[in-house]
Amino acid sequence: MAEFVHAKWRKLTNFMLNLPFIFLAGVLTVLLLFWAFFGSTHIFLDSCKCYQSKPAFNLQFDPPVTTFYNYPSFGYTIDKPIKNWDQKRKTWLSLHPSFEQNSHDRVFIVTGSRSTPCKGPTGDHYLLRFYRNKVDYCRIHGYDIFYNNVLLDPSMPACWAKIATVRAAMVAHPEAEWIWWIDEDAIITDMEYKIPFHKYKDYNFVVHGWSKLVYEKKRWLGLNAGSFLIRNCEWSLDFLESWADMGPGSQNYEKWAQVLMDVFKYESNDQVALAYLLLKDHEESLEKNIFIEKGYYLEGYWVTIVDTLKNVSEKYLEIETTDRLLRRRHAEIVSESYGMLREALLKDAGNEVGTWRRPFVTHFAGCQPCNGKRNPLFTGKGCMDAMNKALNFADNQVLRNYGFVHRNLSDSSVVSPLPFDCPA
Numbered sequence: 001m002a003e004f005v006h007a008k009w010r011k012l013t014n015f016m017l018n019l020p021f022i023f024l025a026g027v028l029t030v031l032l033l034f035w036a037f038f039g040s041t042h043i044f045l046d047s048c049k050c051y052q053s054k055p056a057f058n059l060q061f062d063p064p065v066t067t068f069y070n071y072p073s074f075g076y077t078i079d080k081p082i083k084n085w086d087q088k089r090k091t092w093l094s095l096h097p098s099f100e101q102n103s104h105d106r107v108f109i110v111t112g113s114r115s116t117p118c119k120g121p122t123g124d125h126y127l128l129r130f131y132r133n134k135v136d137y138c139r140i141h142g143y144d145i146f147y148n149n150v151l152l153d154p155s156m157p158a159c160w161a162k163i164a165t166v167r168a169a170m171v172a173h174p175e176a177e178w179i180w181w182i183d184e185d186a187i188i189t190d191m192e193y194k195i196p197f198h199k200y201k202d203y204n205f206v207v208h209g210w211s212k213l214v215y216e217k218k219r220w221l222g223l224n225a226g227s228f229l230i231r232n233c234e235w236s237l238d239f240l241e242s243w244a245d246m247g248p249g250s251q252n253y254e255k256w257a258q259v260l261m262d263v264f265k266y267e268s269n270d271q272v273a274l275a276y277l278l279l280k281d282h283e284e285s286l287e288k289n290i291f292i293e294k295g296y297y298l299e300g301y302w303v304t305i306v307d308t309l310k311n312v313s314e315k316y317l318e319i320e321t322t323d324r325l326l327r328r329r330h331a332e333i334v335s336e337s338y339g340m341l342r343e344a345l346l347k348d349a350g351n352e353v354g355t356w357r358r359p360f361v362t363h364f365a366g367c368q369p370c371n372g373k374r375n376p377l378f379t380g381k382g383c384m385d386a387m388n389k390a391l392n393f394a395d396n397q398v399l400r401n402y403g404f405v406h407r408n409l410s411d412s413s414v415v416s417p418l419p420f421d422c423p424a
């Protein structure tokens with residue numbers, strides 16, 4: 001083979017020494033230069049035809065070069081540690097240049113539910129609507145999503161399952177800088193809101209909560225593990241490993257359960273374990289890696305949110321009556337630009353309790369529509385009414401792009417056409 005290449009090469013060199021070739025080469029160079037000056041403008045316009053601000057990803061290109069995927073020791077599971085992940089990811093990105101650009105805040109959404117049917121069809125109906133809500137958000141913002149409904153690690157069931165799913169998603173998506181885990185029973189209630197990733201440039205993990213409650217009062221309910229952002233980096237792989245080490249699949253489970261009991265006075269679960277990791281990061285790392293977000297509802301408890309939705313809708317309508325641009329009809333694909341317009345008018349809205357800003361995420365913790373193990377504080381009807389209201393509240397933000405609206409947030413089946421220039 002080597003000889004063959006060599007022979008061919010020699011032939012080519014002989015040919016190149018031919019004088020007519022040199023002349024031809026000169027003509028070609030001139031032609032090329034001509035093309036570079038006049039032709040390229042044409043090409044440039046052609047490639048911009050789709051008017052995308054970011055170049056489209058090349059989904060049909062995977063060079064036949066060795067990457068981490070080729071090593072037999074590489075694995076998707078927590079028990080197969082990956083060394084030098086940051087470097088490996090960087091190499092992969094450099095081999096796939098269409099993904100390299102804008103990869104710094106690329107987010108991949110991961111969610112999931114169990115593999116078996118819900119206890120009743122109503123549960124499955126709500127799971128479908130919860131999922132649709134996330135798909136709507138992804139479509140509007142150009143994000144990708146993975147809905148997993150198998151237990152990747154049978155030794156880590158229930159809420160622990162997300163650790164294995166997030167781990168697998170990280171290595172399956174080296175193009176994503178952030179993984180956003182969101183529980184199946186959490187819905188996005190501000191379709192326009194974009195996560196402010198610029199705030200997190202020095203952090204690797206972001207969860208909603210109150211740092212004082214976690215760090216000082218040692219309250220595991222001072223945060224919620226139902227929605228978190230984790231950077232696709234080496235630190236995060238180690239972090240997931242530590243988190244899993246506290247889980248039921250680990251031989252250290254009992255030991256950790258005792259530690260968690262001592263610190264948080266509560267039996268082990270994924271969230272208590274997470275609270276412990278937050279505490280350790282706070283107390284022991286010189287460079288903090290974890291950010292506890294309270295500036296917006298990266299996760300919000302439905303009980304404090306649902307009753308405010310009606311007023312929030314009215315306040316948003318009020319803004320739109322005074323701003324012609326905001327109520328302008330538009331193609332769904334450019335919705336983000338209207339979100340940016342609105343953002344400027346929400347400066348005084350405040351955040352969290354007492355705010356009239358749309359809550360970003362509303363989490364139906366305790367309602368358990370699928371497995372039916374509802375918190376005894378709530379009734380089935382109470383949960384269902386609240387879920388309908390929040391789902392329709394979110395749906396209204398989507399449906400308006402299709403010309404319709406749920407006038408009554410409690411009525412999921414009925415919509416009316418939106419009149420022109422509504423709500424002027």
Ligand SMILES: *[C@@H]1O[C@H](CO)[C@@H](O)[C@H](O)[C@H]1NC(C)=O
Pocket residue numbers: 307308311
């Ligand atoms: C909604 O607004 C009305 C009128 O401003 C107010 O009386 C009411 O308390 C508000 N409801 C909630 C849940 O904030």
Ligand SMILES: *[C@@H]1O[C@H](CO)[C@@H](O)[C@H](O)[C@H]1NC(C)=O
Pocket residue numbers: 408409410411
């Ligand atoms: C809204 O819909 C619910 C459920 O269909 C219904 O019970 C309620 O009366 C409706 N409210 C109004 C104001 O029409």
